[in-house]
Amino acid sequence: MPSFISNFKQRLRLPRMFFRKPTREEQIHGGPPLEFERPIPPAPWRGITVVVTIVVIAATALWEWHARSLGYAPSLNDNDDLWTTARRRVQPESIVIIGDSRAWFDCDLDEFQKGLGKRPIQLAAPGSTVWPALEDLAKDETFHGTIICSIVPMLFFAPPGSPPMERAEKNVKRFHNQTPAQRVSEQLGIWLEERVAFLKPDDLSLEGFLNQLSIANRPGARVPPTFPPYFERVDRERRARMWEKCAEPGSELAKRIQQIWLPLFTPPPPPSYIPKDVFMAKIGEGIQKRFADVTAAVEKIRARGGKIVFVRFPHTGGLKELENKIMPREKSWDPLLQMTKTPGIYYSDFPELSGFNCPEWSHLTAGDSVEFSKRLVPHLREALK
């Protein structure tokens, strides 16, 4: 009696694609297939399939064991799809955190919920500028909630076309254009990433290993600086917590990341195809435009009843010195508050917010982020009155 499948194939006149023994002509032919069906070369396919399956399962298990022995644990990879799942949760009156990785690491959602009465939605994105997310919320006519906006001047003023701008734009673009396939793919990805430790594309992939090869670049090559390795765990709410391996005192990983921040936060030299003074004038124009755009966006949100507060999160060591030198407070933070007429909380203005140690100079440990958030809440409440 024909099986259900063969009966089905017969009725639909589907070609028999798999596991057909090739004819003698096909086996000796050597050229293109003699008919539409591609012949399956004679080989012990069943045995091969079984062995390949066993080898791949064993290699994957070994790889997972190796990743865990290095200290890696299952954690979500933050990408534009995960950002989109968070952005979808934004309601008209939500509290939303936007900005860079400092707000991403340093804000504890539980403490904010206790202190502000609502669980915030984490939309801050590492290595990104705040403008695209702020513009998106300003354009969202339904939104009249509260925005907690982190400011890191070097990222805040990132020009169009720069990596921080492109990363942020990618998130917003995905929120507006996500296809059902991407949505399903993200859910499958989350399910896997919550169970498998080696799913760390930046560190534990072929690309990650190739990036670690020390091959000298050509003299005068203008290649982007290295990005820090994996040092955070992320959950479904996009709450980032510093990896213990980076947080422990004297951590080698933290020291390595410190030295990565310095070139990453140093502005690149002007490109060779444009005179330096013209380039610097363009940068100046870009900064003024960013101030004007942000002011307009803030006014738009405020006109609908929304609120916004700017926050400068802790930074320490060589990175603090570098940031303060390149973009001092008088040229970034102060004019921003004046132009937007918006309250701001600069951590070093308050003794209870100062004194936190950032192991790699830029972010708080998971434990400190809870304490910092607890101490930040009264200031937020005051600013958002």
Add this chain to the structure above:
Amino acid sequence: MLHGSYLVIERVIRIFFEEKPWASSPITRVVAGFATYGAVCIAWVFFRASDFTIASRMLSGMFGGHPTGDMILTTRELLQIAIVTAGVIGMHWAMREESFETTVMRLPAWAITAIGSVMAFAIIFTQGTSNAFIYFQF
């Protein structure tokens, strides 16, 4: 559209030159192979670029439009591209006279198993972000 144009050009060339004695000489075949490769590279620019402005800038660069451009690729990236490209062209050259099925048929079972295992594990090992496959981006 580009793909269709390439097919038209190929058919026209075949009509005029296929019977010529030099048409199947090794030099002609190498030249034709690299011409096809170059044409595919041009077509791929439009897959990679986010808009026509960027595509035209990339194409201009490919034809020497940016003679004093900055060197923006790392040595590692250059090596990787060169090795992969040489490997792909080498494989195509090695298999130019026979079908994929025939090549597989000639391999011993242990070699098929080893290649299959490496390829399947490579899918896992070369993990990337979701939706990396280009056809999922339309």
